[in-house]
Amino acid sequence: MIIVLRSGATQEEVDEVVERLKRLGFGAHVSRGVERTIIGAIGDERGVNLEEKIGVLPFVEKVIPVLAPYRLASREYQKTDTVVKVGNVEIGGGKLVFVAGPCSVESEEQVVETAVRVKEAGAKILRGGAFKPRTSPYSFQGLAEEGLKFLAKAREVTGLPVVTEVLGVEELPLVARYADMIQIGARNMQNFRLLEAVGKLRKPVLLKRGMMSTVEELLMSAEYILVQGNYQVVLCERGIRTFEPSTRNTLDLSCIPLVKMQSHLPILADPSHGTGRSDLVEAMSLAALAAGADGLIIEVHPNPIEALSDGPQSLTPEQFNHLMKEIKKLAATMGKEV
Ligand code: PEP
Ligand code: MN
Numbered sequence: 560m561i562i563v564l565r566s567g568a569t570q571e572e573v574d575e576v577v578e579r580l581k582r583l584g585f586g587a588h589v590s591r592g593v594e595r596t597i598i599g600a601i602g603d604e605r606g607v608n609l610e611e612k613i614g615v616l617p618f619v620e621k622v623i624p625v626l627a628p629y630r631l632a633s634r635e636y637q638k639t640d641t642v643v644k645v646g647n648v649e650i651g652g653g654k655l656v657f658v659a660g661p662c663s664v665e666s667e668e669q670v671v672e673t674a675v676r677v678k679e680a681g682a683k684i685l686r687g688g689a690f691k692p693r694t695s696p697y698s699f700q701g702l703a704e705e706g707l708k709f710l711a712k713a714r715e716v717t718g719l720p721v722v723t724e725v726l727g728v729e730e731l732p733l734v735a736r737y738a739d740m741i742q743i744g745a746r747n748m749q750n751f752r753l754l755e756a757v758g759k760l761r762k763p764v765l766l767k768r769g770m771m772s773t774v775e776e777l778l779m780s781a782e783y784i785l786v787q788g789n790y791q792v793v794l795c796e797r798g799i800r801t802f803e804p805s806t807r808n809t810l811d812l813s814c815i816p817l818v819k820m821q822s823h824l825p826i827l828a829d830p831s832h833g834t835g836r837s838d839l840v841e842a843m844s845l846a847a848l849a850a851g852a853d854g855l856i857i858e859v860h861p862n863p864i865e866a867l868s869d870g871p872q873s874l875t876p877e878q879f880n881h882l883m884k885e886i887k888k889l890a891a892t893m894g895k896e897v
Contacts, residue, residue, distance in 0.1 A: 560609045561623040562598040568654070572618040573598070579616075583607055595620075605630060627821060629778045631785040632792075637823040643763050643791045645740045647718030648683045650763075650793050651825030654896045655886070656854035658722060658765075658827065659879060660686035662869035663699060664706035664739060667713075672861050674713035676876035681883040681897060685710065685719040690726045691868060692746045699867040707737035714739075722765055722856075728756045735760055743795055745770050745832070748780050758787025765856075767795040767829070774814050778822055794826040796847070796854060799834035807835020807872070810843050815850040819864055831858040831872045840874055841882050845889050857882070 562576060576598050584788035600609060604624075614622040642652040645773050650656045659677035664670045664687040674685045689706025691699065702709070710721045720739035725731050726747065734741060740763040747753055748769035757764050764784055768777045782794050796815060798808025800804040810833030818826050828847030830840045844855050860866045860873040874882065883897075890897045 560600040560613075562599070562600060562609075562613055563620045563623065564593050564596045565618050565620045566759075568596050568618045572616075576613060576616065576619070579613060585609075585806050597750060601674075619724060627778070628775065629782040629799055629822075631790075632781045632822050632824060634821055636821055639823060641790065641792075641823045641825060643793050643825055645722070645763050649801045649863055650827070651853050655848065655890055656684065657682045657826070657883070657886075657897075658684040658686050658854065659859045661688075661860045661866065662690055662724075662831075662858045662873060663688045663867050664702055664709050665867050668712045669724060669861060670706075670709045671716050673859055673876065674717045674719055676861070677859050677879055678717045678719055680876070680880040681887075682879075683719065685713055685717065685721050686723070686742075686858075687713075687721070688724050688742075689869075690724055690734070692724070692726055692744050694778045694867070704733060708733065708761040710884070711737050725753070725757070726860050728753050731760075735762055738762070740765055740793075743767060745782075748772055748777065750779075750785055754780055754783035755787055758784040758789045760789060761791075762789075763791035763793065764789065765793050765795055765827070767797045768799070768811075768814070769799050770798065770808060772799070774821070776815055778818070778889070781822070781824060793853075794822070794824050796826060796833070796840060796852075797829035798835075806833075806839065808833055810834060810847070812846055812850045813849065815852050819851050825853040827854045827856050828852040829856045831856070831874075832868065835872045835875055837863065837872055837878065840872065841878075841885060844882055845885060848886065848889060855886075 580587045588599035590597045643650045659682035691701035714727040716870045722740035724742040725734040742765045745767045798810045801809040832842035859879045863870040863873040
């Protein structure tokens, strides 16, 4: 915190602030300007409300927070990058990681076939929704536990660990039994009870940015999970709502280097939901990796036209294979391993 004193503050008043800070366990760094005196409070601010203890003094003009509101998610708290392990796949360890699979699990054949094909192309984690957060209650809602069983089957066949979405606290124990990584979708990014519940698990979490959430809100949501003791959190930029109607969302690529500066948590990009258009996925995949993403999550369906959800943004296995080849070329120029 930085404490700005009102102009004309006396030496006694400065001393009083320094004294109070000391009693609260803080060091004080006093800087006297021509017009103003500024005092930097140095120490651990967790559990101390300096606004209340110091900001109320009549000669204090304002108390400015310096540290980001999130603590455990911040770079200040941890300088080194967090590496999240999903099965034996590491996210954030320097090697690029690709998560691929259908939007929804539709049948055993569909998910097993997709898993086999994306693995051949270079994917390391299988995605697929069994509980789907659909805008309309009349749309396909997912196969629920049956879908989780098909995902488990695909994992058995391919060895790929599985990430799948949980919609509510009630079904978390069920989803956690099958999943290697729990996905919190964009619509649930600020479902704080759900964040606390996954925070109590010891399973990696893929936390997607809400479509109308700021980067700070995303990191605060991560904080909810971390503060419960689960440090295995991977962030995901999946596009935000803007005024542009040509794409489903606007993939906010600038948030990737920004998150990297502000947080030690790994971040994936989702160019499928980020654009809503399969013909834009390749370009935005490459752009996201160039911006510093630790990997991508991409929707792939054996027959996108027949998909029960998100067909227009899903790649065919052939298109995914092509994309992975382009990615390998880019990774080589960036000195990164795939
Ligand atoms: C999904 O991954 O299928 C999904 C629903 O994503 P989002 O929460 O980003 O919309
Ligand atoms: Mn989808």
